[in-house]
Amino acid sequence: MKKRMNYISWDDYFLGIAELSAARSKDPNTQVGACIVSEENKILSVGYNGMPAGCNDDEMPWGREGDFLDTKYPFVCHAELNAILNSNHDLKGSRIYVSLFPCNECAKAIIQSGIKEVIYTCDKYADTDGTKASKMMFKMAGVKTRQIKQEHFVKILPM
Numbered sequence: 001m002k003k004r005m006n007y008i009s010w011d012d013y014f015l016g017i018a019e020l021s022a023a024r025s026k027d028p029n030t031q032v033g034a035c036i037v038s039e040e041n042k043i044l045s046v047g048y049n050g051m052p053a054g055c056n057d058d059e060m061p062w063g064r065e066g067d068f069l070d071t072k073y074p075f076v077c078h079a080e081l082n083a084i085l086n087s088n089h090d091l092k093g094s095r096i097y098v099s100l101f102p103c104n105e106c107a108k109a110i111i112q113s114g115i116k117e118v119i120y121t122c123d124k125y126a127d128t129d130g131t132k133a134s135k136m137m138f139k140m141a142g143v144k145t146r147q148i149k150q151e152h153f154v155k156i157l158p159m
């Protein structure tokens with residue numbers, strides 16, 4: 001008997017884990033998941049967007065509009081940053097799978113932690129200055145970026 005052939009690729013596997021992690025997010029508008037993987041295809045960390053530990057997410061604001069302090073934006077920890085901070089490993093030479101292209105703040109953390117490739121699905125904020133700044137920094141720092149379609153994973157979330 002031969003081995004099974006229609007198994008999922010590494011890309012679909014790690015992106016699937018990123019998507020599954022996103023399903024933990026309490027953000028009512030955008031749920032993001034990230035999975036950091038070594039050169040040997042071992043998972044080093046996972047994360048999703050959420051409020052900082054100890055900040056009660058029932059009491060924190062989740063809105064997008066109004067006074068800055070009444071929105072989620074100054075408080076929420078992005079999926080990529082959480083994945084970087086959750087890891088106990090050296091991330092040099094690793095790659096990050098993320099369901100949404102990183103913002104400029106996460107781009108800095110990605111570069112500084114030694115991650116060498118960003119694999120993403122959605123780029124819905126491509127027109128924002130933050131995303132443009134991320135792309136500039138990734139290019140200058142030699143961090144590769146690659147967009148892929150999630151082929152073998154049934155989306156858990158209504159995105």
Ligand SMILES: Nc1nc(=O)n([C@H]2C[C@H](O)[C@@H](COP(=O)(O)O)O2)cc1CO
Pocket residue numbers: 027029030031032048049050064072076077078079080100101102103106125
């Ligand atoms: N790459 C990203 N990773 C993330 O974890 N996020 C988070 C921050 C917020 O919780 C949410 C975006 O909210 P909204 O502006 O689409 O309602 O996703 C956002 C981005 C976009 O740059």
Ligand SMILES: [Zn+2]
Pocket residue numbers: 078079080081102103104105106107
């Ligand atoms: Zn970010």
